[in-house]
Amino acid sequence: MSTGLQIVLMVTTVSVGIAIIGYLGFKISRSTREMGTDAEQATFQALHHMSVAVPHLSRGMSQEGAAKSAKALRRLLACQVLVISDATAVLASESSIGFNDHLREICTQTSAAALADRKTQVHRSPGLDAVSAPIMVGQTAVGTVTAVSAKAGASFVRAVSEVAVFISTQVSLAELDKSKAQLLEAQVRALRAQISPHFIYNSLNAIASFINTDPARARELVIEFADFTRYSFRRRGDFTTLAEELEAIDRYLLLEKARFGERIRVSLQIAPEVLPTQIPFLSLQPLVENAVRHGLEARPDGGLISITATEEGPHAVIRVEDDGVGMDPAELSEVLAGTTENLHVGLRNVDIRLRQLYGQEHGLLIDTAPGAGTMITLRIPKFRAPTSVNR
Structure with missing residues (x-):
């Protein structure tokens, strides 16, 4: 993995974190003008939830990683339901209101639209809104993150999109690590191949001579x-x-x-x-x-x-x-x-x-x-x- 690409991914992660923290700060500012302590607490909580999710997301799009990160991401967005899916199925769901067939259908439809269009999608229904954003690796949508809230305003839609970018960054790093590991393995195989024909042939000849x-x-x-x-x-x-x-x-x-x-x-x-x-x-x-x-x-x-x-x-x-x-x-x-x-x-x-x-x-x-x-x-x-x- 090149140093330049690592820097780009790290900058992306920091930018996403700032955007999410800004969203939480905006919510607090709506309720109070005294920003000092509340803003600091919101910042701490946002960073805490992100740090909890990172180790699990860095393993790539796996069911185990999604399950362990979903709770922290739902709390980060302060939503009722959060679903992480890959390109074919739901990997994990976290809900404070249950996850019945109706909710599952709404999330599935919204997720499918986001996956197909590679853009954030909003599904509005009485009492609940679903927002789904694609998880991207390069130009490919490899999954989605879907959040359900009582009311999905513009700031909430933006926050879900930023969380999807955050997950995309971690998954992309995992893919790069995998590619790097495969390259290293290929290089070791090349060294072994170098040993095989030259050294083995000469060694066997030397042994035969004795x-x-x-x-x-x-x-x-x-x-x-x-x-x-x-x-x-x-x-x-x-x-x-x-x-x-x-x-x-x-x-x-x-x-x-x-x-x-x-x-x-x-x-x-x-x-x-x-x-x-x-x-x-x-x-x-x-x-x-x-x-x-x-x-x-x-x-x-x-x-x-x-x-x-x-x-x-x-x-x-x-x-x-x-x-x-x-x-x-x-x-x-x-x-x-x-x-x-x-x-x-x-x-x-x-x-x-x-x-x-x-x-x-x-x-x-x-x-x-x-x-x-x-x-x-x-x-x-x-x-x-x-x-x-x-x-």
């Missing part, structure tokens, strides 16, 4: 291979600890050493206090694989891979460095911009995931030049736990 000459080593490598692939293809959330990712990297490097022997040397310097840090799943392993494949594999004498992790204030700072062939900075910019295909896909995917999860300032920092090796730095907030996506 079956006759060193059966004990072959058995050990089979176990390491099984443990690594089990970790890489697990279906248990989007986050892991730094300690778990380093264990997987250790297995990966053992298998690569079976191919390259002493051509690959490894140095680890890990501060114990950062080992429990939650990091995105498969965020380090692709960087180490990149160092092996694109940094050291092309060198006849191999090279050194250094992995360091330290604590710097509220961040865990992790570096993966190799003394391999390096990269042209212009080529690196194209990789991170996505203008090259099937090259260093791991770098780009990890960079995108970090920026989406923690903000633009937390992307990969890469220092490289031809013949000068590559150093990649990650800064992971230690005390921030982004929402995990269940797979």
Whole structure:
């Protein structure tokens, strides 16, 4: 989700809140000219009802969320009946006067009109007026909010419309979060796909080479291979600890050493206090694989891979460095911009995931030049736990 879109949605939410508070203030001003205490109380009550509704509406258009938010929204509007519907059925209703078949029919008809026209509709009948406003996600009406009052004046109609905008904002945020989660999942699948053909084929060849000459080593490598692939293809959330990712990297490097022997040397310097840090799943392993494949594999004498992790204030700072062939900075910019295909896909995917999860300032920092090796730095907030996506 882009920062600009987040700001637009937040501004919309604040604007709706101000409009609703203004409506309540207008009602109070009709009864008294002494606005101080009453206005403050109306403001507090409006904000309270909105804050009660937000956590439930942020889950999207669900029956459970609608049911838990309906009472707060009815009190916010000070109406007799409030109904939240999706495009096909009533999700929740809240009433202080009962909800008989006659009321249900009025609400259903008004809701259907609002859904079809994507505009607020008013149904007037003796003793009760119904106002229905569409809940919009983009240009699509995904549901309605319908309020019934003894008399629906202009201010009440406006207030119902603003509540619908408020709900629309929360539902839109939920849809954006869902899209973001789906994108992150697709990126992890891409990283797994990168591991599958290249690494698995080479590892199995390396294991096969030891079956006759060193059966004990072959058995050990089979176990390491099984443990690594089990970790890489697990279906248990989007986050892991730094300690778990380093264990997987250790297995990966053992298998690569079976191919390259002493051509690959490894140095680890890990501060114990950062080992429990939650990091995105498969965020380090692709960087180490990149160092092996694109940094050291092309060198006849191999090279050194250094992995360091330290604590710097509220961040865990992790570096993966190799003394391999390096990269042209212009080529690196194209990789991170996505203008090259099937090259260093791991770098780009990890960079995108970090920026989406923690903000633009937390992307990969890469220092490289031809013949000068590559150093990649990650800064992971230690005390921030982004929402995990269940797979």
